[in-house]
Amino acid sequence: MIDEYIPIALNTIQPNTCTGCNLYIKTRADVDIRYVLYCNGANALKDDKIKELIYNQIKFLFIRQSEEKLYLRYMESQLKLVIHDPAIDTNVKSKMVYNVAKSIMIDIFNDPRAGDNVERSKNWVSNTVEYVLNNKDATSTMLNMVSYDYYTYTHCVDVSVLGLLFAKYLRIGGRDMHNFGAGLLLHDIGKTEISINTLNKNGKLNESEYAEIKKHVECGHEILKGLGGLSEDSFYPVLHHHEKINGKGYPKGLKGNEIHDYGKIAAIIDVYDALTTKRPYSDARKPFPALQIMKEFMGEHFDETYFRSFVAFLGSRG
Ligand SMILES: [Fe+2]
Numbered sequence: 648m649i650d651e652y653i654p655i656a657l658n659t660i661q662p663n664t665c666t667g668c669n670l671y672i673k674t675r676a677d678v679d680i681r682y683v684l685y686c687n688g689a690n691a692l693k694d695d696k697i698k699e700l701i702y703n704q705i706k707f708l709f710i711r712q713s714e715e716k717l718y719l720r721y722m723e724s725q726l727k728l729v730i731h732d733p734a735i736d737t738n739v740k741s742k743m744v745y746n747v748a749k750s751i752m753i754d755i756f757n758d759p760r761a762g763d764n765v766e767r768s769k770n771w772v773s774n775t776v777e778y779v780l781n782n783k784d785a786t787s788t789m790l791n792m793v794s795y796d797y798y799t800y801t802h803c804v805d806v807s808v809l810g811l812l813f814a815k816y817l818r819i820g821g822r823d824m825h826n827f828g829a830g831l832l833l834h835d836i837g838k839t840e841i842s843i844n845t846l847n848k849n850g851k852l853n854e855s856e857y858a859e860i861k862k863h864v865e866c867g868h869e870i871l872k873g874l875g876g877l878s879e880d881s882f883y884p885v886l887h888h889h890e891k892i893n894g895k896g897y898p899k900g901l902k903g904n905e906i907h908d909y910g911k912i913a914a915i916i917d918v919y920d921a922l923t924t925k926r927p928y929s930d931a932r933k934p935f936p937a938l939q940i941m942k943e944f945m946g947e948h949f950d951e952t953y954f955r956s957f958v959a960f961l962g963s964r965g
């Protein structure tokens with residue numbers, strides 16, 4: 648694989664901090680493009696070096712794709728500063744919020760029982776809630792970030808982003824948004840216990856495979872309880888996202904208001920995201936056809952009031 652150079656906005660780097668990845672500047676001589684090392688990843692990018700770049704009207708630095716993970720880990724530590732910086736464009740902020748979550752989820756799916764998983768998730772949710780509540784353009788830019796291709800980890804990020812934006816629309820309070828958002832981000836963590844073959848099977852699942860898939864809900868709950876640090880409310884999106892209003896869901900077959908509000912909302916967003924992303928067995932659907940399928944064929948699965956609000960939310964784009 649070619650190790651491409653990718654641009655990063657200069658103003659996302661705080662003066663005198665160390666990003667951990669080599670930073671390059673792009674130079675051009677006739678048609679020849681070269682990337683010249685500007686700051687070694689082990690060193691801090693000094694204030695005077697940043698001033699020199701600004702003086703030369705350089706707004707972007709470049710990193711190697713193979714080091715993007717290091718840059719995102721750095722961004723994760725700087726997320727609070729980035730989202731509050733008025734000089735940084737909303738698109739850049741939304742992209743950062745989204746990509747940091749993706750990086751966290753990749754780590755969580757690689758090592759679901761790592762000690763800092765809950766802390767990193769809660770930190771991201773707390774910054775994202777602040778960003779979403781205080782930035783009027785956050786909803787439209789964040790909705791554009793939602794993935795087209797389906798991977799379990801991007802699905803978790805998408806469900807959490809959509810859920811937090813919808814929670815803002817519903818005027819669910821900030822503290823509740825924290826618990827709800829963390830539960831959404833981690834709602835499918837139990838899939839790490841399911842065999843890859845069953846998870847990625849291209850075609851109808853047989854009875855025992857379906858039974859195995861269903862286990863991801865309770866496995867997820869067990870993993871999260873074991874990690875500690877999450878509020879009880881954060882467990883509802885995990886435990887109830889496959890329950891259906893008509894009682895035909897799993898794992899418990901809960902009916903109507905036996906399902907927690909967070910579970911009712913999570914169920915809608917979970918299915919909506921799955922329908923609007925590309926799967927091995929189906930193309931990604933546009934929002935309207937996806938909502939139509941949900942209404943016509945799954946009407947009894949979802950809470951009617953939340954479903955109607957969700958349609959209105961997508962129509963208003965926040
Ligand atoms: Fe699930």
